[in-house]
Amino acid sequence: MSIKMDHTFGLLEASLNGSIARQKAIAHNVSNIDTPGFKCFLVNFEDQLANPQGKVQQLPLRVTEAKHISTSANETFDVERDLSPGLRADGNNVDLENEMTLMVKNDVYFNAALNQVNKKIAMLKFAIDGK
Amino acid sequence: MSLLSTMDVSSSGLSCEKVRMEIIAQNIANIETTKTAGGGPYRRKVVAFKEILQNQLNGTNNPGGFTGAGVQVSEIVADNAAPLMVYDPQNPDANKDGYIAKPNINLANEIVDAISASRAYEANVTVLNATKSMASKALTIGRG
Numbered sequence: 717m718s719i720k721m722d723h724t725f726g727l728l729e730a731s732l733n734g735s736i737a738r739q740k741a742i743a744h745n746v747s748n749i750d751t752p753g754f755k756c757f758l759v760n761f762e763d764q765l766a767n768p769q770g771k772v773q774q775l776p777l778r779v780t781e782a783k784h785i786s787t788s789a790n791e792t793f794d795v796e797r798d799l800s801p802g803l804r805a806d807g808n809n810v811d812l813e814n815e816m817t818l819m820v821k822n823d824v825y826f827n828a829a830l831n832q833v834n835k836k837i838a839m840l841k842f843a844i845d846g847k
Numbered sequence: 848m849s850l851l852s853t854m855d856v857s858s859s860g861l862s863c864e865k866v867r868m869e870i871i872a873q874n875i876a877n878i879e880t881t882k883t884a885g886g887g888p889y890r891r892k893v894v895a896f897k898e899i900l901q902n903q904l905n906g907t908n909n910p911g912g913f914t915g916a917g918v919q920v921s922e923i924v925a926d927n928a929a930p931l932m933v934y935d936p937q938n939p940d941a942n943k944d945g946y947i948a949k950p951n952i953n954l955a956n957e958i959v960d961a962i963s964a965s966r967a968y969e970a971n972v973t974v975l976n977a978t979k980s981m982a983s984k985a986l987t988i989g990r991g
Contacts, residue, residue, distance in 0.1 A: 736853070737849065740915065741915060743854075743857045743978060746860060746970050747917045747918045747974075748898045749970065750867070750896050750963070752895070754898055757915055795913045826984070830984055830987070
């Protein structure tokens, strides 16, 4: 019975990476709140995680724009740009309230995934020590 | 780790909002300046921002497939709106008709801009703090 008998760690790693990428996208969107014509970035990783277990590491990158894709084959999220015109005269479509809500949700999600990692490690430790 | 570069993104936002606030302060401080080195009254300055994309910086692959790396000041330009002509024949800078050219600054606009810059600064601080708490939490992996 190997430690990698299930895909918990792989899925949790993908969740954490997705969450970190989303945090960066939010930081980028908020820092560009006064940049004329800026279109906000969206990071999606839940769809990929919803795929059957074990396929997480082999998923191909979904290409939305050639220069947005990294060379790493282990990415399990995709980055898109919201090209909607937005409500402002300068063409910027960052919605600060939406970004802040996303950030709070992302923080909770990140903590939840991290707690799961720690629980999993505690279980393995218990299995090894037997006490 | 990508969380640390996320803090740099927020930090670029903070610097840019600070530059914007400095320019607003300069505009308000010069609201009565009728003489400048270039001649004529002081002209209102405007800050223009543009986003930084990572492949513009180094062309290397980017962690996480995401190219956004914050914001930068692209230029600081003078507002070309016509100066405000005020009748004041006693002023040493008055022209032959008794008018002086005052800076094209609307105080209400500057104050609203200052509030906007201040709120944007706070928003960047909030994101920075959230990122910091995520990074600290990530350090607890394996301790539980």
